[in-house]
Amino acid sequence: MSDLIRKYSKTGLRMTAPRRAILQALMDSEDHPDALTLHERAKEIDPTVAQATVYRMMRALEEFGLVEKHDFGNGRARYEESEKVKHDHLIDLETGEIIEFQDEALEALKVSIAKKLGFELRDHKVELYGVPIE
């Protein structure tokens, strides 16, 4: 059984057809869809889902930490399921493709920099923008 569904059931939020469709669309996504794209995908499962419901759902999922919201600079927020292993993103400026990466040294450095400044790190955002070599 999916992790996301299990986590969702722990939030106390009601399970409804639109929400099931949105959760399913999210689990089926391998990319980082924005709300409108997610709406398209959810409608394939349940054609009655409204845009507003997707926006409401994404906000709720984000508040409960089940989903992460990103702004990759193109005007629409994009989402991905939260995972145990944190990763950051590199955006290919030529294709818009998003590459995920995970780097221990970087994680450690973030914590250490925050501490040096007198802060406890609560959240962070690292995005690299680049072009393919050659």
Place this chain on the structure above:
Amino acid sequence: MSDLIRKYSKTGLRMTAPRRAILQALMDSEDHPDALTLHERAKEIDPTVAQATVYRMMRALEEFGLVEKHDFGNGRARYEESEKVKHDHLIDLETGEIIEFQDEALEALKVSIAKKLGFELRDHKVELYGVPIE
């Protein structure tokens, strides 16, 4: 004479009263103002400056690299004069205050991670969000 004015004159864009006011407001700012705040400040110098002009000007300044645009997650883009020494930001989640920092190891790591993934780093965004220790 200000660096910003000098750099602006090299862009080929015309110098007008509204633009001079916006540039001055920017130079007088020690924080990371958003477009509307900048509009307020520019109006103190030249009360006729319109919002649209501020937005147009900020877009132009960004395109010429004289200014950096940030999204610290509060819905409005915020700006700061570009500087020779690059720095990143740590946002105090309790006060909203923005602390600038510069870390050699972090800069090097960003380049190295991008290269390892087969990319040439063109731009990046690092934001740490934290709460003061104690």
Place this chain on the structure above:
DNA sequence: GCCATGATGAAAATCATTCGCAAGTAGGAA
């Protein structure tokens, strides 16, 4: 099965930002 509390769809409302346009002006050319 009942019903209070949540959830939903549709459309209107917000908010930051951009655009259209008619009128004004910087600044190189003559």
Place this chain on the structure above:
DNA sequence: TTCCTACTTGCGAATGATTTTCATCATGGC
């Protein structure tokens, strides 16, 4: 200096993403 034209401006309307309103509907504990 004066002219002329392309660049700018202010204003208000337009946009586009996201949020809210509201009347109606449905979940899930009892």
